[in-house]
Amino acid sequence: xxxxxxxxxxxxxxxxxxxxxxxxxxxxxxxxxxxxxxxxxxxxxxxxxxxxxxxxxxxxxxxxxxxxxxxxxxxxxxxxxxxxxxxxxxxxxxxxxxxxxxxxxxxxxxxxxxxxxxxxxxxxxxxxxxxxxxxxxxxxxxxxxxxxxxxxxxxxxxxxxxxxxxxxxxxxxxxxxxxxxxxxxxxxxxxxxxxxxxx
Amino acid sequence: xxxxxxxxxxxxxxxxxxxxxxxxxxxxxxxxxxxxxxxxxxxxxxxxxxxxxxxxxxxxxxxxxxxxxxxxxxxxxxxxxxxxxxxxxxxxxxxxxxxxxxxxxxxxxxxxxxxxxxxxxxxxxxxxxxxxxxxxxxxxxxxxxxxxxxxxxxxxxxxxxxxxxxxxxxxxxxxxxxxxxxxxxxxxxxxxxxxxxxxxxxxxxxxxxxxxxxxxxxxxxxxxxxxxxxxxxxxxx
Numbered sequence: 001x002x003x004x005x006x007x008x009x010x011x012x013x014x015x016x017x018x019x020x021x022x023x024x025x026x027x028x029x030x031x032x033x034x035x036x037x038x039x040x041x042x043x044x045x046x047x048x049x050x051x052x053x054x055x056x057x058x059x060x061x062x063x064x065x066x067x068x069x070x071x072x073x074x075x076x077x078x079x080x081x082x083x084x085x086x087x088x089x090x091x092x093x094x095x096x097x098x099x100x101x102x103x104x105x106x107x108x109x110x111x112x113x114x115x116x117x118x119x120x121x122x123x124x125x126x127x128x129x130x131x132x133x134x135x136x137x138x139x140x141x142x143x144x145x146x147x148x149x150x151x152x153x154x155x156x157x158x159x160x161x162x163x164x165x166x167x168x169x170x171x172x173x174x175x176x177x178x179x180x181x182x183x184x185x186x187x188x189x190x191x192x193x194x195x196x197x198x199x
Numbered sequence: 200x201x202x203x204x205x206x207x208x209x210x211x212x213x214x215x216x217x218x219x220x221x222x223x224x225x226x227x228x229x230x231x232x233x234x235x236x237x238x239x240x241x242x243x244x245x246x247x248x249x250x251x252x253x254x255x256x257x258x259x260x261x262x263x264x265x266x267x268x269x270x271x272x273x274x275x276x277x278x279x280x281x282x283x284x285x286x287x288x289x290x291x292x293x294x295x296x297x298x299x300x301x302x303x304x305x306x307x308x309x310x311x312x313x314x315x316x317x318x319x320x321x322x323x324x325x326x327x328x329x330x331x332x333x334x335x336x337x338x339x340x341x342x343x344x345x346x347x348x349x350x351x352x353x354x355x356x357x358x359x360x361x362x363x364x365x366x367x368x369x370x371x372x373x374x375x376x377x378x379x380x381x382x383x384x385x386x387x388x389x390x391x392x393x394x395x396x397x398x399x400x401x402x403x404x405x406x407x408x409x410x411x412x413x414x415x416x417x418x419x420x421x422x423x424x425x426x427x428x429x430x431x432x433x434x435x436x
Contacts, residue, residue, distance in 0.1 A: 005267070005419075019269070023207075026266050033423065036270040175389070180323045181382030187316055188390040194315040 005031040006118045008054040009043045011061050012036070012084065017103070021056070021084070021110070028111035030118065040068055047076040053118055056082045059089045059097070069096060080117045132173055137191055139166040144183045144192055205264035210243040210253055217242070217260070226413065227263050230288040231256075231281065252278050258424065259285070262416050267423075274428050279350060282425050283343055289417055290335045297410045298328050304403045312394040320386060327379040334372040346425075349432055373418045380411050 008025075012018050018036055025032045035052075037043050040062060046052050062069045073081060073096075083094055086103040094100050101113055132140065135156075142152045149167070153160045171177045176185050186192045205221045206212070214237045218224050228235065233249045242260070246253045255278045258268045305321045384407050387400060 022267075022269055031267060033267055034270065175385040176382045177378045178323075178382050180319075180326065181379070181386060184316055184319045184323060184386050185390050187319065188386070188392060 005033050006054070007033050007035060007046075007052050008056060008114075008118075009035050009037050009046050009052055011038075011040065011043060011055070011057040013058065013061070017058075017084075017086070024107040024111050025114065027107070028115050030115050032114075032118070040065065040072055044072050044075065047072075047079055052076070052079055054080050054082060054114065056084050056101075056114075057097070059083045059085060059093050062096075063093065066093070066096065082114070082117065132170060136166050136170050136173075139163060140170055140182060140186055141192055143167065143170075143179060144186050146179075207266055208242060208257055208260045208264060210246075210257065211241050214240055214242055214245045221264055223263050223409075223412070224260060226292070227259055227285075230285045230292065231259075232284065232288065251281055254278075255281055259420070262419060267419070272424065272428070274424070276350060276432060279346060279425075279428055279432065282420065282428070283346055286338070286417070286421070286425070287343065289413065290339065293410070293414070294332065294335060297406065297413075298331070301403060301406050301410070302328070304399055304406065308396055308399045308403065311399065312396045314392070314394060316391045320383070320391060323379075323386075324383060327376075327383065330372075330379070331376055334376060337372070346429060349429065373422075376414065377411075377418075380407060380414070383407060384411070 010018055010021065012021070018034070022032075022034045025034070035046060037046065043052075043055050043057075047055075073079075081096075081098045083089070083097040083100045084103060085094070085100060099113070099117060101110055103110075105113075138156055139152055142155055147155065149160050149163045152163045156163075170182070174182070174185050176182055183192075187194055206217070208217060214224075218237070225235065231249070231251060233245065233251070237245060240248070242256065243253060246256045252275070254272070255274060258272065262268060301324070305324060308317060309321060384404060387404055387407075393400065
């Protein structure tokens with residue numbers, strides 16, 4: 001479940017600290033991919049490519065660049081901004097971050113905090129898979145028949161957005177993403193009969 | 200078994216102990232065409248005998264031991280040749296060893312459990328395999344020749360109409376392949392009813408996990424080592 005690799009941009013001038021962080025995170029059980037950056041611009045470039053979830057920053061690197069930092073935060077609301085501190089910083093500066101992590105914390109605690117911040121979806125995934133709701137079963141039956149999102153929406157009198165959200169929930173609950181996979185799921189769980197599945 | 204939490208490998212460590220700790224390092228050595236009789240050699244000596252850069256070998260081996268590569272790599276053009284050799288050999292391993300192995304398990308499974316679900320799973324696997332093959336062939340046909348041309352300093356815009364290599368196409372394939380493999384595992388482990396097929400099912404799931412682990416390493420190498428190196432070389436031109 002935790003297979004998915006999380007990308008983290010790190011803005012930290014000390015190589016030792018960077019390597020240490022990378023080492024601590026590699027033992028956390030969650031796979032992280034650390035991208036070392038030289039400035040805020042580079043983080044923004046990475047963020048623009050998508051897939052960036054966290055940015056860990058030594059606050060000294062954004063001192064006197066508050067404006068720039070705030071605009072980066074605004075442009076990329078999906079990213080969690082973390083300050084990694086090992087000396088004193090002005091409270092006002094630290095308050096710009098979503099979270100402050102102190103380098104004197106134990107390795108496990110740092111890894112745990114970062115893991116918890118990295119994506120709450122993972123935790124949802126770990127929750128016991130619930131049964132599909134009746135509506136989700138309706139949607140599933142049509143997907144299996146090869147209906148497009150639009151056709152499912154028309155058929156059930158709901159919006160395409162709702163269909164997409166049902167599909168997302170179905171994949172999350174069953175752990176299965178492809179259409180052929182869902183078909184086999186539906187047959188195994190007697191949601192549809194094999195006879196109904198022409199071909 | 201495969202996904203180990205092995206030691207972080209350093210040059211002075213003895214390769215034989217590392218292999219006993221994580222036998223999938225043998226697969227790495229096979230992909231790199233290294234000799235398996237390692238005597239009492241350290242990693243450093245092994246690399247020297249086989250003429251492979253220590254830095255690259257350490258990145259690869261640590262990946263097999265569960266450590267993601269860090270950002271700053273000092274890899275060179277010579278390393279690119281080694282990386283392509285590794286990737287080519289691993290393609291060969293998927294296509295001519297791993298997939299036929301799983302395919303043959305499915306055939307046996309089919310004899311023991313002839314339910315409709317198993318037939319569909321088999322079909323699903325075949326379709327999945329077809330997609331994987333297309334991707335492997337795409338790399339063999341488009342990506343690798345492009346990298347070789349780059350190494351030989353040939354201009355990329357050649358006279359012949361070569362298919363353009365694209366990083367995004369590369370990554371899209373990868374995601375799709377990962378999804379389907381995961382679906383197969385999920386279905387076999389959680390949903391499709393068992394009918395006297397425990398042994399075969401264990402073999403299939405185990406092989407799928409081995410394959411998945413190697414494919415994950417494969418795409419990490421392509422995405423975080425190969426592609427940055429290629430763009431560095433492109434940039435230096």
